[in-house]
Amino acid sequence: MSQLVTARIRSTAAKLGLPHLAESLNQYVERAEEGKLGYLDFLDLVLAEELAVRDDRRFRQGLRLSKLPHHKTLDDYDFSFQPELDPRKVKDLATLSFIEAKANAALLGPPGVGxxxxxxxxxVAACRAGFSIYFTTLDDMVRQLKTAEAAGR
Known part of the structure; x- marks a missing residue:
């Protein structure tokens, strides 16, 4: 590919807000040549990669803004630690259908049970699925609500 065309593609990609394409153009071209990709397959590859990078950036930004105390997943949870907890119910919650139903999930129990x-x-699963998340404790939420009420908000 000529340097003029490469420079033009990089410039256009940057103007369109596709920074990963601008940075990785040579690797895409190499992959297309190695795989003998057709035009549509090449375009599909480039768009899928750009979307994956954008989704990952959105996910990392969402986690950063969420104020989560840590970023543990269900894979990190030891269900044998709480034998009375039904893993199927937790995995059902992880489908996030309660969010789609505009419902709440309350986790009740003594301290130290997970x-x-x-x-x-x-x-984390909700953030990965594209939802905005924010972590707070009940104590902090009540304090913020009292402050807002006192300020007339």
Whole structure:
């Protein structure tokens, strides 16, 4: 590919807000040549990669803004630690159907049983699915609500 065309593609990609394409153009071309990709397959590859990079960036930004105390997942949870907890119910929650139904999920139990871990894992799954998340404790939420009420908000 000529340097003029490469420079023009990089410039256009940057103007369109496709920074990964601008940075990785040579690797895409090499992959297309190695795989003898057709035009549509090449375009599909480039767009899929750009979307994956964008989704990953959105996910990392969402986690950063979420104020989660840690970023544990359900894979990190030891269900044998809480034998009375049904893993199927937790995995059902992880489908996030309760969010689509505009419902809440409440995790109740004594201290040290993994409620925060499970809440964080569900939040991470929700963030991965494209939802905005924000972590707070009940104590902090009540304090913020009292402050807002006192300020007339």
């Amino acid at each position: 409620k925060t871990h499970l809440a964080v894992a569900l939040a």
